[in-house]
Amino acid sequence: MSREASTLTPTIVCAPDSFKGSAGASEAAAALARGARQAFPHAHITDLPFADGGEGTLDALLAVWGTPARTVEVVDAIGRPATARFGLSADGKTAVIEAAQANGLPQVSDVDLQPERADTYGVGLIARQVLALGVEEILLCIGGSASTDGGVGIVSALGATFTDGSGEPIAPGGGGLSALASVDTTNLDPRALDVRWRIAVDVDNPLTGPHGAAAVFGPQKGATPESVAVLDSGLAHLAEVLASSGETSAETLAATPGFGAAGGIPMALTALLGAEVVPGSSMVAEAVGLTDALAGADIVLTGEGSFDSQSLGGKVVAAVRDHAPASASIVVIAGRVALTPAECRAAGITAALSIAPGPAELSELSDQAEELIESAAAHACALLAAGSTSSPALQN
Structure with missing residues (x-):
């Protein structure tokens, strides 16, 4: 990352669901925040664990x-x-x-x-x-x-x-x-x-x-x-x-x-x-004040165990997307990504990255979930930082 990019101070909100059986929403949010901090050391970062009314x-x-x-x-x-x-x-x-x-x-x-x-x-x-x-x-x-x-x-x-x-x-x-x-x-x-x-x-x-x-x-x-x-x-x-x-x-x-x-x-x-x-x-969005929490966000990191078409119909990712500012970059970090880049863009998602670094067993991903979530978030934010030096919204 360039010296110019390292001075960027975006407002970042980390609002994931739990990664079922691997990381709770709080742990996932903290991991996303750690990853974001690697790319944007001076960013204003907020953890906002989220859920869709089910487990977690x-x-x-x-x-x-x-x-x-x-x-x-x-x-x-x-x-x-x-x-x-x-x-x-x-x-x-x-x-x-x-x-x-x-x-x-x-x-x-x-x-x-x-x-x-x-x-x-x-x-x-x-x-x-x-x-x-x-x-x-x-x-x-x-x-x-x-x-x-x-x-x-x-x-x-x-x-x-x-x-x-x-x-x-x-x-x-x-x-x-x-x-x-x-x-x-x-x-x-x-x-x-x-x-x-x-x-x-x-x-x-x-x-x-x-x-x-x-x-x-x-x-x-x-x-x-x-x-x-x-x-x-x-x-x-x-x-x-x-x-x-x-x-x-x-x-x-x-x-x-x-x-x-x-x-x-x-x-x-x-x-x-x-x-x-x-x-x-x-219901959860109202209870946690999601709209207010996302109001000033430049980057929103969300995620869940599996990101697929069902994620866009009333699940956490859809709620986060719907409450985020239109100008925000929305990145999904997931154990499994089943949507194409074109489908993500059509759904209002900037990008979606899997935490899997390569072929891996589910048990391996589960055991290392928090580290892998952090790594994927760091990678995503580094790419955003590289392309954001010309974006006034992300600069000092």
Whole structure:
């Protein structure tokens, strides 16, 4: 790099997603910043770990808020004692819950999966603790679930009762939904109705049918074809019961995009708690103040494990691109880059670089992810520096 280029002082924002299984968003952001510093030693660099509402969102928000994770005793998806983490904003008004902390598939992978029994009750226990802290808003990040109960477990933990025709509580999990006859919210925690709920989703699957929660995601939770049929029928019946006391038909509820996420969690929460279903990246963008953070950026470094066409549809890279200034150079650093340079340019991406220095096994890339992210960022920024000495935006 030339002496002239080394005097450049651009404003750089490092806003990556996590590199799943290799580096968290905070670690990836720090690695990008170290790489950028090599090319631009005098730059103004900001780390902004980001997420799309799925895995890693809790840690990303905690890093931006500067607050520690809190823990609470809960149960896992099959009712065993467990410990879960959640986050609270610095002003105490907003809480973030990752549902998979209490109903995640990994936590129950030590035993035979129980797709019809698994429920979200533990997630509701986290929410009870959060409500006791007096928050005004709950950001519920769903995904990676072992359950297909339509969110009934969460609302049950908050005081509602779901009973069969004899007035007895239905069995926990999606397998008990077909017996549901009535829902009683008399003892529902009133704070659950006062707080604003936003549910982050990154899929648009409907509740039921061939593209629904049971059919698409049930098999990975251990559901056989017979269990898929039971779960799908149960979710359809849940929609019918909930629709009977509202203005929206069961057919409309069952077909609503996004309601099939995480075993149908949005179903009961929207119908009974007034929750909003939102794209995860948009929710996180608002929570971290993405627009303001990127406002003065000359260079934006973002990234994720795999950069492909799906990255441009509601994921982290797309959100970062959409909130960045039109004049900023946007560079994607990824474990795998599946888009051509022409496709990147058409999508508003300046360049995309893989962290792989050559042919390599995934395990090798994972073990060295942070070093490779740093190296790729240094390379990208060196190229920008070489071509930026004539750019007033990047100079002193």
